[in-house]
Amino acid sequence: MAILRTLLGAAAMAVAGTLPLQAQQLTVWHDLGDNGIKWFEAMSAEFAKSKPGVTVKSLSFPTDQWFGRVIGALNTDTAPDLIYNNYERVIRIQDQTGKVSDMKDVLAKVTDKGFLGEDDIKVATYKGKQIIIPIQRVQMGFGVRKSWLDKVGEKFPETWDDAKRVANKFRDSDPDGNGKADTFGFGLQAAKPRDLIHMLDLFLFGSGIRNTLIDPAGTIMVDEPAHAAVLEEFLKTYTSYKFVAPDTINHSFPEMYQGIEGGRAGMFRVGDWNVKKWDGEKVLGGDFLVGPWPKMPGAAQNYVVIGGMRGVGVPENAPNKALAQEFAAFMLSKAAQQASLENVGAAVRKDLDVAALSPRSQYFAKAEARLIAYDFPESIHTFYPELEAAYHKKLMSGIANPPADWKPFITETAKEMRDLAAKLKAK
């Protein structure tokens, strides 16, 4: 009988051994589009090497929809296993749901993480909770159409005076050679609060100024002399300088990209994630140079701007929370980071192979330019989005009806912002 039992047990074990492990699927929601989906597919294949039977399925939503879906899912216990986006967007998810888990312990267990600096962790932390594991630094440089520069006999503009001279030539000297006056110096945007303020962020941080509107102590910085000087030039770019298309006042991201990719704007923002697409033959075909933002008068140095951090978070009510945390930690591994660089154009590790990348992608991947980081006011002042919306409204009123002298306008704006910040703080 004992022999029979042993034989049956052995047979059962043998049969069990031939069966595949129970398949498990992790779901991640992001807004990175097709390149992001390819990246998660590559990571899924790599992750499965150490976790057979586990697959990672990623779904990409337009950013607006991503917000609604994630908030709704987390609040109704139908959350995905992982959420992926910029830190400030995950902050909003945490504010609306309170259900983004603390990743401190997960990161603590990762041994190979020397490439993450103190600032990276600071950005990922909100109200004492680490809401994301930082995966990709967002770098934004200044791009200029190379063939247009050649046509007008200019070099990559280093200073704001250079940029203004080039902008005038791009507008007036038919740099695309089509015989029509249909080109502009800059491709910018203005319509929504984030559109205009984001552009201002780049001009300010690119010149070494540390805050766009409010400092960590809650002081409004708009009329501080160096700040006001950049702000005035920025506002003139939209108005009296005539460096942008007149319709820019109604332009948001899609229209700005149409202007850049459609060959109407000669100078523009280049995000590390833009390069792969713009290197493509049917877009800009690599016909652009990337460098730091132009140095404004009085600025000591100019920079490429680090516009935040994209990272992965795990909802408290994720269906496979433990496995999701394992995958989140895996996203810092060299293989996952290499896939990130190749598919999305950004990473946080500094030991990746960049040889196969284009010179423009390498510019970001090597991170050798002077870098300066955003001030991340959303993580300090919870009322910041409302303050920023009011600031946008005020600047738009100036752009729509430009004053003869911008200085009193800037002083008045600063006062209004101080009053509003005090009111919002007291709420």
Next chain:
Amino acid sequence: MIETLDVVWRHRIFYLFVLPFAVLTILFGLWPILLSIQVSFTASATALRPNPTYVGFANYLVVLSDPAFLASLTKTFLYTALSVVANLAFALGVAVLLDSALLTRGNLFFRLAIFLPVVTPDVAGYVVWRWLFDRSFGAINAMLEMIGAPAFAGLTSARTAMASLLIAELWHHAGFYMIIFLANLSMRDKALEEAAHVDGATAWQRWRYVILPQLKPALIINTVYALIQFLKTFTVVVVMTKGGPNEATNFVSYYAYQLFDQGRYGEATAMATILFAIVILISLTFYRIADREVAA
């Protein structure tokens, strides 16, 4: 009670067929509206949680004391008034023209040409209008330049942006109103016009005192529908101006949408509920008054 049940039982086949549509209407029509109203009484930060914090009318007080909302409401009313008049006047004019003997040739072509924009996807249509109005490469300014006329600021100036949206929406909606007017015109009693003609009424008098009173049903339907449509104006703003320039086209629907974008769900739904109440109130009031006049 028993009588009611008896009636229901006698008409059971009717109720059986109606039931799926009634369920769908409640599920996808009424339920979201009720949920939205519920959210308007909650604190934004907790609005979408299973157990939100209720704040009474606080969101309504915030919205009603917001000067930007009041300005937005004024703009919405102005735009609605202008759009209703422009659309109905244009549609009526075209309908009368198409109904007359003046346009017997090519009548079908013109009807189709004016109705086609109604079935065109609105986003696609407005994207084209945005290009037409573009200051740097738009066809409208190219034509003006060709004839030596001054440039039209279109969507780039606060002074002309509302008019530009009105033109684009007129193109999109007028065909629908025209069809309603044409249907009403075809049903009118032409003998009355002949009698008035025999009695010596002029063309204007026949139009004013004989034809126009017979068009009241179409006028009422079109006005109520247009009021509802233009009070809720949204898509054209999203595609063409995003509420700008300088808030010139920041109508209530779009303003509420912007607040959603900032996570201010309580205030946004309060705004939407106020707009909903205004739409219902204006439409019902107009319908009641007009209906009473028709009956009289």
